[in-house]
Amino acid sequence: MASDDPAANAGQVLRIALPVPLPRLFDYLSPSGALPEVGCRVRVPFGRRELVGVVAGHGTGADAPDGLKQVLANLDDTPLLAGELLASLRWLARYTHAPLGEVLATALPGPLRHGEPLPDIRRRGWQLTADGRGALASMRAGRPRILATALAAGAVDEALLAARLEGWRGAARALERRGLAEAVILEGSPAAPGGVDGPPPNPDQLAAIEAITTAAGFAPFLLDGVTGSGKTEVYLHAIAGCLARGRQALVLVPEIGLTPQLLARFRTRLGVPVHVLHSGLADGERARTWAAALSGQARVVVGTRSAVFLPLPEAGLVVVDEEHDSSFKQLDGIRYHARDFALYRARSLGVPVVLGSATPSLESLANAQGGRYRHLRLHQRAGGARPPAVRVVDVRKRPLQAGLSPELLDAVQRELDAGGQVLVFRNRRGYAPVLLCHDCGWSACCARCSSEERGTPMTVHAAGRRLQCHHCGARRPAPGACPDCGGLGLQPQGAGTERIEEVLQERFAGQRVVRIDRGSTRQRDGLEKRLAEFGDAPGILVGTQMLAKGHDLPNLTLVAVVGIDEGLFSADFRAPEKLAQLLIQVAGRAGRAAKAGRVLLQTHHPDHPLLATLLQGGYHAFADQELELRAAAGFPPFAHLALMRAEAKQVADCDGFLRAARERIEQVAGEELELSGPLPAPMPRRAGYQRTQLLLSSPGRPALHAALHAALPAIHALPEARKVRWSLDVDPVDLY
Numbered sequence: 001m002a003s004d005d006p007a008a009n010a011g012q013v014l015r016i017a018l019p020v021p022l023p024r025l026f027d028y029l030s031p032s033g034a035l036p037e038v039g040c041r042v043r044v045p046f047g048r049r050e051l052v053g054v055v056a057g058h059g060t061g062a063d064a065p066d067g068l069k070q071v072l073a074n075l076d077d078t079p080l081l082a083g084e085l086l087a088s089l090r091w092l093a094r095y096t097h098a099p100l101g102e103v104l105a106t107a108l109p110g111p112l113r114h115g116e117p118l119p120d121i122r123r124r125g126w127q128l129t130a131d132g133r134g135a136l137a138s139m140r141a142g143r144p145r146i147l148a149t150a151l152a153a154g155a156v157d158e159a160l161l162a163a164r165l166e167g168w169r170g171a172a173r174a175l176e177r178r179g180l181a182e183a184v185i186l187e188g189s190p191a192a193p194g195g196v197d198g199p200p201p202n203p204d205q206l207a208a209i210e211a212i213t214t215a216a217g218f219a220p221f222l223l224d225g226v227t228g229s230g231k232t233e234v235y236l237h238a239i240a241g242c243l244a245r246g247r248q249a250l251v252l253v254p255e256i257g258l259t260p261q262l263l264a265r266f267r268t269r270l271g272v273p274v275h276v277l278h279s280g281l282a283d284g285e286r287a288r289t290w291a292a293a294l295s296g297q298a299r300v301v302v303g304t305r306s307a308v309f310l311p312l313p314e315a316g317l318v319v320v321d322e323e324h325d326s327s328f329k330q331l332d333g334i335r336y337h338a339r340d341f342a343l344y345r346a347r348s349l350g351v352p353v354v355l356g357s358a359t360p361s362l363e364s365l366a367n368a369q370g371g372r373y374r375h376l377r378l379h380q381r382a383g384g385a386r387p388p389a390v391r392v393v394d395v396r397k398r399p400l401q402a403g404l405s406p407e408l409l410d411a412v413q414r415e416l417d418a419g420g421q422v423l424v425f426r427n428r429r430g431y432a433p434v435l436l437c438h439d440c441g442w443s444a445c446c447a448r449c450s451s452e453e454r455g456t457p458m459t460v461h462a463a464g465r466r467l468q469c470h471h472c473g474a475r476r477p478a479p480g481a482c483p484d485c486g487g488l489g490l491q492p493q494g495a496g497t498e499r500i501e502e503v504l505q506e507r508f509a510g511q512r513v514v515r516i517d518r519g520s521t522r523q524r525d526g527l528e529k530r531l532a533e534f535g536d537a538p539g540i541l542v543g544t545q546m547l548a549k550g551h552d553l554p555n556l557t558l559v560a561v562v563g564i565d566e567g568l569f570s571a572d573f574r575a576p577e578k579l580a581q582l583l584i585q586v587a588g589r590a591g592r593a594a595k596a597g598r599v600l601l602q603t604h605h606p607d608h609p610l611l612a613t614l615l616q617g618g619y620h621a622f623a624d625q626e627l628e629l630r631a632a633a634g635f636p637p638f639a640h641l642a643l644m645r646a647e648a649k650q651v652a653d654c655d656g657f658l659r660a661a662r663e664r665i666e667q668v669a670g671e672e673l674e675l676s677g678p679l680p681a682p683m684p685r686r687a688g689y690q691r692t693q694l695l696l697s698s699p700g701r702p703a704l705h706a707a708l709h710a711a712l713p714a715i716h717a718l719p720e721a722r723k724v725r726w727s728l729d730v731d732p733v734d735l736y
Ligand code: ADP
Pocket: 199, 200, 201, 202, 205, 225, 226, 227, 228, 229, 230, 231, 232, 233, 234, 382, 383
């Protein structure tokens, strides 16, 4: 195909994957010079724009019709995407039925996606010149002298200077101007504190470590153990084993789990630099981590969802911590599931993959029960911590203050008196979920998210002064009088975290009450900062599910859970699983250290089967029961779903498109595939758009994918498709 004569390559056809929502590749003519290999990025003209795409294949001269445009520039000498990563991304494009170009664009960090060269990741440092060494003794006091002293023993890494010496760069510039110091490129890996030993593993941990480190090739494990049972210790041992074999390790964690505490623990224990990748990093940093993984310089990377796209040329282990966490699923664009793609990649890379959780997803439990994953259980809390005792508080007919019962308030008082810390968990931020007119029944609804049939209440904030829609973000001041009847009887109904905070502050005057939710904690590390400030002294935390994880709180001895009743009756088939996981995770916050913990669970439904099973039998009893229900109802993991969503100003346009799509699918589908819809989405209107959906369900994956594969080209071409925004979500996590 490729010719040695550069001129001969001009005019050769290249098949390019471009980041546009069309399910196909685009043909261009190769520029003169070396023929760009598959996986190289190229810049091409596209309509009136220029785009960066990736060479996905080479065409033959025969399929070069006249009039093909020519590639403007080849951006890579060697392919940026190659080998296992490129092959896995091709698979992901087929699996999500998304254009390859969009998948590749999702996988690359911003600067690389936009055509910038791989960043230079050689380490830079500073050293004294001969003049500098001579001048050191006679230098005046000040930053330059402090820096010069730090460099006296030899070159120092910029990263180290940044960590240790405030204002070092200005000082370095000053020394450089006087010819006393110079920048240098450092060879080899940076020095890291040599790995520190952890506690000796207990027998359960030893068995898990042994199983993982002796696995040959692809081997999936489910590491199943309550919070504090020592899962992270198992990861650390397995990673150390992987490093000892000269291999790279990738660790995926949920956004909220990537705490400074966790990184510090990894860094001190492993004795190698630990690279990170998360959404809070600047683009340039993300590109540097990508380049470090590609070059093999990064031996351990800890990252959130998108870290699953890192190149791992020397992979030895993949870990997915809190594998049940829904933040691993991307909800827009390419709707991939990082846990599932991590499994696919581990298989392609031929390495073990460890999925860890205190509350494994029903999918993973079913895989373990079916023998597809090896089930490793850690039965006890490590280090002697005891599990928390759970008490259900029946609040029927009890007088409630912001939803809090007298029993709960008394328990809080006792805990504070004993010098403990309390967490009041309410998974609803704001002051109150609804503003209601007591005179006529009117309630404040979002104009952009309500339909004639169904109003979407706006949440009351700022002690009743402001209304905010949690679905579209709309805000407005709360009215002073009812817009319908003019009455003054407007009352906030129910209680969110703000109102609970207010009531607790009043009742426990003089005590510290700290609220933590998305309203109070905007910055990325805001949660960590606030928890660190909270410290060990007695006090009360009020918050949402943000508090289910993060920073360890060894003095937290009482967790009070309120307002879970609405979650017991949700229509979403995954709601019980999510609620059970959340309850177990929040309860696991109590008593992590030497002190025993207690959990109070307030409910109007003390006999609800979910609560009864969860409290008597624990998460696994709940999961077994729930899996039976899923099997009987034909829900995942016993069926495979895909959800086609459509949005438009007119509901007729949504339905028109989905009806036409349904017809196309029916033309190619076998018996196995079930279609339901078009039906209104659970939230039928949002931000001014009508929303409907078509659900595809099949007991086997192949039938589902074959039908989609056959029908999608025609669906893309439907004239009705131009009137809507539509998307396809394979393995949807929630049906909204
Ligand atoms: P998990 O990841 O399951 O929540 P960790 O690995 O973080 O659990 O362990 C919880 C706590 O128990 C940590 O403080 C850890 O240092 C400690 N720990 C873990 N394994 C042991 C062990 N075998 N002996 C003593 N302490 C341990």
